[in-house]
Amino acid sequence: MKKFINNNDDFLKESLTGFGKAHSDIINVNLDPSFVSRKNKTKDGKVSLISGGGSGHEPMHGGFVGHGMLDAACPGFVFSAPTPDQMQAAAEHVDSGAGVLFIVKNYSGDIMNFQMGAEMYSGKNDSIVTNDDVAVEDSTFTTGRRGVAATVLVEKIVGSLAEHSGSLEECKKLGEKVNKNAGTMGVAFTSCTVPAAGKPTFDIGDDEMEFGVGIHGEPGRKREKIQPSKTIVGNILEAILDNLKPEKNEKNLLFVNGMGGTPLTELYLVYEDACQILQSKGVQVTKSLVGNYCTSLEMQGASITLLKCDDEILKHWDSPVHTAAMRWGM
Amino acid sequence: MSVSFLISQAKSVQKVIDENSAEIEVLDQKIGDGDHIFNIQRGLKLVVELEDSIKDLPLAKALNMIAMKVLSGIGGSSGALFGTFFMTMAKSPDLDKDVDFNKACEMIISGIKAMKERGKADVGEKTMMDVLIPVSEKLNELKNESEFKSGLSEVIKIAEERMLSTKDMLATKGRASFLGERAKGHIDPGARSSQLIIDTICKSVINN
Numbered sequence: 001m002k003k004f005i006n007n008n009d010d011f012l013k014e015s016l017t018g019f020g021k022a023h024s025d026i027i028n029v030n031l032d033p034s035f036v037s038r039k040n041k042t043k044d045g046k047v048s049l050i051s052g053g054g055s056g057h058e059p060m061h062g063g064f065v066g067h068g069m070l071d072a073a074c075p076g077f078v079f080s081a082p083t084p085d086q087m088q089a090a091a092e093h094v095d096s097g098a099g100v101l102f103i104v105k106n107y108s109g110d111i112m113n114f115q116m117g118a119e120m121y122s123g124k125n126d127s128i129v130t131n132d133d134v135a136v137e138d139s140t141f142t143t144g145r146r147g148v149a150a151t152v153l154v155e156k157i158v159g160s161l162a163e164h165s166g167s168l169e170e171c172k173k174l175g176e177k178v179n180k181n182a183g184t185m186g187v188a189f190t191s192c193t194v195p196a197a198g199k200p201t202f203d204i205g206d207d208e209m210e211f212g213v214g215i216h217g218e219p220g221r222k223r224e225k226i227q228p229s230k231t232i233v234g235n236i237l238e239a240i241l242d243n244l245k246p247e248k249n250e251k252n253l254l255f256v257n258g259m260g261g262t263p264l265t266e267l268y269l270v271y272e273d274a275c276q277i278l279q280s281k282g283v284q285v286t287k288s289l290v291g292n293y294c295t296s297l298e299m300q301g302a303s304i305t306l307l308k309c310d311d312e313i314l315k316h317w318d319s320p321v322h323t324a325a326m327r328w329g330m
Numbered sequence: 331m332s333v334s335f336l337i338s339q340a341k342s343v344q345k346v347i348d349e350n351s352a353e354i355e356v357l358d359q360k361i362g363d364g365d366h367i368f369n370i371q372r373g374l375k376l377v378v379e380l381e382d383s384i385k386d387l388p389l390a391k392a393l394n395m396i397a398m399k400v401l402s403g404i405g406g407s408s409g410a411l412f413g414t415f416f417m418t419m420a421k422s423p424d425l426d427k428d429v430d431f432n433k434a435c436e437m438i439i440s441g442i443k444a445m446k447e448r449g450k451a452d453v454g455e456k457t458m459m460d461v462l463i464p465v466s467e468k469l470n471e472l473k474n475e476s477e478f479k480s481g482l483s484e485v486i487k488i489a490e491e492r493m494l495s496t497k498d499m500l501a502t503k504g505r506a507s508f509l510g511e512r513a514k515g516h517i518d519p520g521a522r523s524s525q526l527i528i529d530t531i532c533k534s535v536i537n538n
Binding site: 033054076077078079080081082083084085086108109112113115116135136146194196197201202214218219 | 355359362364365368369398401402403404405406407408409410411413414448449503504507508509510512
């Protein structure tokens with residue numbers, strides 16, 4: 001394992017402290033319990049959005065705390081859900097009285113810990129669960145689909161509504177709509193290495209890829225030989241389109257997300273391939289996002305998310321945002 | 331059950347889990363993401379380190395401190411589930427009176443019931459509940475017996491059988507559920523760590 005690390009016990013604390021210093025104009029980092037919150041107090045009457053999850057997906061979620069997005073983020077250990085005391089402390093810190101909306105990715109540990117955090121918090125609160133990953137089948141026999149990259153879009157779009165005085169109920173409703181309108185699928189070329197483990201999470205051949213990989217390196221649909229980008233992108237989009245079935249005249253946001261170890265050069269190539277394929281199928285792309293937003297440590301790979309947009313979604317996507325990882329319009 | 335019993339059990343369990351850590355890590359890398367063993371080890375270390383702060387406390391308070399430590403120090407599913415277990419045990423009535431075998435069984439049974447509700451998992455879903463629920467059912471049969479030591483040997487056997495039975499199951503809860511058929515052929519790491527905990531505690535009660 002080659003990583004910038006001093007000792008494993010301090011890994012997260014040191015990284016969080018550095019994050020706090022690097023972005024001290026936007027956010028504060030609290031330790032014991034750990035949460036990232038906006039530098040400025042939540043304005044009265046604004047619903048607070050809190051997300052969180054295991055670390056190792058940076059910039060998600062701490063990088064999305066700031067104007068127009070989250071009010072706080074609770075980072076767990078690498079790939080482990082955060083703990084209820086973090087959610088409780090973050091909620092108490094940011095809630096201005098309008099209530100708290102927890103945004104939770106659909107993983108068992110996250111669900112349980114956020115549930116307990118919500119039970120421990122005495123103020124008004126509600127939760128939405130994201131589950132945009134079309135790689136795993138949604139059936140009554142499984143935990144359901146995983147919550148992955150579309151969580152970024154949910155946080156941006158609901159964050160804007162909250163900034164524009166949306167109520168807790170309205171924020172929840174919009175979040176659920178964005179989640180329902182989004183589909184994601186990822187592919188990995190290499191594994192990632194959890195610092196505490198010291199070795200790669202899975203073995204994968206030089207000429208292999210994991211199709212439908214999750215954001216912790218957990219396996220997806222199948223192991224395949226690598227193929228040209230166009231073929232990979234085509235297969236990913238086929239799975240997403242099968243699921244989302246966008247209408248011909250519908251507007252869409254195309255989000256190409258890097259897993260951490262793939263250069264932007266390749267991510268833009270993926271974006272180009274995706275644009276061409278979608279155009280040939282008559283799918284309209286009107287908004288874009290390309291970059292490393294929901295990563296899996298140093299994993300090489302990418303995910304593609306398509307989000308069907310109505311006017312409400314488009315308006316809140318375009319509105320100003322100022323966070324460590326996403327900034328426009330201000 | 332007493333605070334000193336809890337502390338000495340935590341130490342024994344820590345030793346056994348450490349001895350088997352490599353095996354559990356590999357199981358989790360096959361069907362999970364490899365964090366389970368680190369979470370369990372971190373939790374046990376935190377509980378063992380609590381010794382000085384809890385050794386003179388009443389049982390309910392000690393259990394509550396263990397619960398909060400486990401809940402805030404582990405994270406992931408294990409933290410929430412084991413935190414729920416200890417929190418529920420701490421809420422048992424009459425903990426200021428002597429906690430005999432019958433009472434201890436009832437506490438453990440209610441703790442496991444709360445874990446089942448928290449995780450919404452039942453037997454047959456390839457999780458730690460495949461071990462814990464049958465163990466809880468057996469304890470319910472045993473709790474009124476005065477000669478419970480032979481019964482505890484059966485608990486050990488049940489835990490082992492049920493742990494092994496997760497090998498051929500399809501996972502429907504937790505991260506292994508995303509694997510579908512590929513999860514088959516591997517024992518669930520949570521079932522293995524739970525079985526080791528049950529095994530260690532039962533053996534220690536039998537030998538004392």
